[in-house]
Amino acid sequence: MPGKGAKTPAWWYDGAPVPLGARLLAPLYAAVARLRRGLYRRGWLRRRQVPVPVIVVGNITAGGTGKTPLTIELVQRLRAAGWKPGVASRGYGRDDAGTARWVTADLAPGLGGDEPLLIAWKTGVPVRVDRDRVAAARALLQAGCDVVVCDDGLQHYRLARDIEIEVVDAQRRYGNGRPIPAGPLREPVARARDCDFRVVNLGQAGDAGEASVAAGFGEWTMRLCIDSARPLRGRRERPLQAFAGQRVHAVAGIAHPQRFFQMLRDHGIGVVPHAFADHHRFQASDLAFGSELPVLMTEKDAVKCKAFATDWHYAVPLQAELPAAFWVALLDRLGKLARA
Structure with a gap:
């Protein structure tokens, strides 16, 4: 049964046929949830x-x-x-x-x-x-x-x-x-x-x-909304516009990484995407991409990368409006x- 952090099954959202095993288990899950709430x-x-x-x-x-x-x-x-x-x-x-x-x-x-x-x-x-x-x-x-x-x-x-x-x-x-x-x-x-x-x-x-x-x-x-990039080490925060027209490594270990990548593209940034599973435990080797392009990542990922971050690593703050x-x-x- 898919859990938090697991890959979302294709049939949940894209109209693909639901496997027989999932169809058989679903009524049991629903019954348990309904019983618990009723109690x-x-x-x-x-x-x-x-x-x-x-x-x-x-x-x-x-x-x-x-x-x-x-x-x-x-x-x-x-x-x-x-x-x-x-x-x-x-x-x-x-x-x-x-x-x-x-x-x-x-x-x-x-x-x-x-x-x-x-x-x-x-x-x-x-x-x-x-x-x-x-x-x-x-x-x-x-x-x-x-x-x-x-x-x-x-x-x-x-x-x-x-x-x-x-x-x-x-x-x-x-x-x-x-x-x-x-x-x-x-x-x-x-x-x-x-x-x-x-x-x-x-x-x-x-x-x-x-x-x-x-x-x-x-x-x-x-x-x-996103409009800036905060360095994980030392340097000043930069406007996202400063990366427009450049290629960057974009890192997202969240439920919908493509959303983050598209938000960067909407700012004119050339995205080299690196999608990880939601709640991924990052190690330094995960960010070893073989080039010195800037690395832009979600703040949720940045809190797990601060210990081994370099001057090329930036967190992109997300603002809910x-x-x-x-x-x-x-x-x-x-x-x-x-x-x-």
């Missing part, structure tokens, strides 16, 4: 509350949809509004996944996980990784946080939440609409109607305009929760 909804499995608001940023499909860039922007907006946010994450791919720990910008990637490490590096807020998100939320509370943001965890029902934000890839949406492993769905599409906000990730294309209303709740668009009305609506909802 929590009926109170037969107990949800745990924490005395601060909890915001979950997640999706109902397997794979990347842009949750982490949105989480980073959300944390920064909360801080600007006077909140003291902390981030709870499972920390996928850690060496000792059963050990809870605080993640700081200088922690080894194998101990913290690449996405929590990136969040800590970009925001400086408390980040706690723990399989048990209830325990993670309580630790953040003890650390002085007054709002908990969960990076992923929409299906982690044991932690009660106040606001759910579903993130959807605009191009892929829900794929073939089938449950794992026949399709990408962790839960039925109808589950999304229970979320408070739906954010549709347009990538770089499109315009993050005003909200539309769909299926009884707000749908908002998110655009991912959403309409101002989205932040007004979200902060208004949060304020009402705090007053209640």
